[in-house]
Amino acid sequence: MENRLFQWLKGNKNTQSRKTVCENAENQSYNVRLVEGEFEPAESAEVLLSLLNYKIKFHTVQLLNLKETQNSDPEKSQKRIEDLKAAKQEVTELVVKARNHGKKLEIHSTVNIIVK
Numbered sequence: 001m002e003n004r005l006f007q008w009l010k011g012n013k014n015t016q017s018r019k020t021v022c023e024n025a026e027n028q029s030y031n032v033r034l035v036e037g038e039f040e041p042a043e044s045a046e047v048l049l050s051l052l053n054y055k056i057k058f059h060t061v062q063l064l065n066l067k068e069t070q071n072s073d074p075e076k077s078q079k080r081i082e083d084l085k086a087a088k089q090e091v092t093e094l095v096v097k098a099r100n101h102g103k104k105l106e107i108h109s110t111v112n113i114i115v116k
Contacts, residue, residue: 028115035109041099044107045092052088056081 035047063077098105 026116030113030115032111032113033109034111035107038104038106040104041095044098044105045095047107048091048095049088052084052091056084056088059084 039047059077059081063074063081066072066074066077095105097103
């Protein structure tokens, strides 16, 4: 999956700069264009659902680690897992709808990273 995303980004000639840096006196802010372009429904599902599944897995591991430690509150991770599962269901429905109507999906995803 990561290879496909990297290859897609590397080969996509429609993308502008994938990274912008904004610096001020206190923080550095980086905007990284993670996904950018038009996709067939199957490609959209692969990209979006893989990302959502990875995030669900990440938070599940975090939740298990929190449950093992004393004095920890796992509610935040549990809520995030529920939110991600809901997003996964929405994306699945959207992809199926697009496929059934012969449509493509245009996806724009930018990650903003602030170094403090």
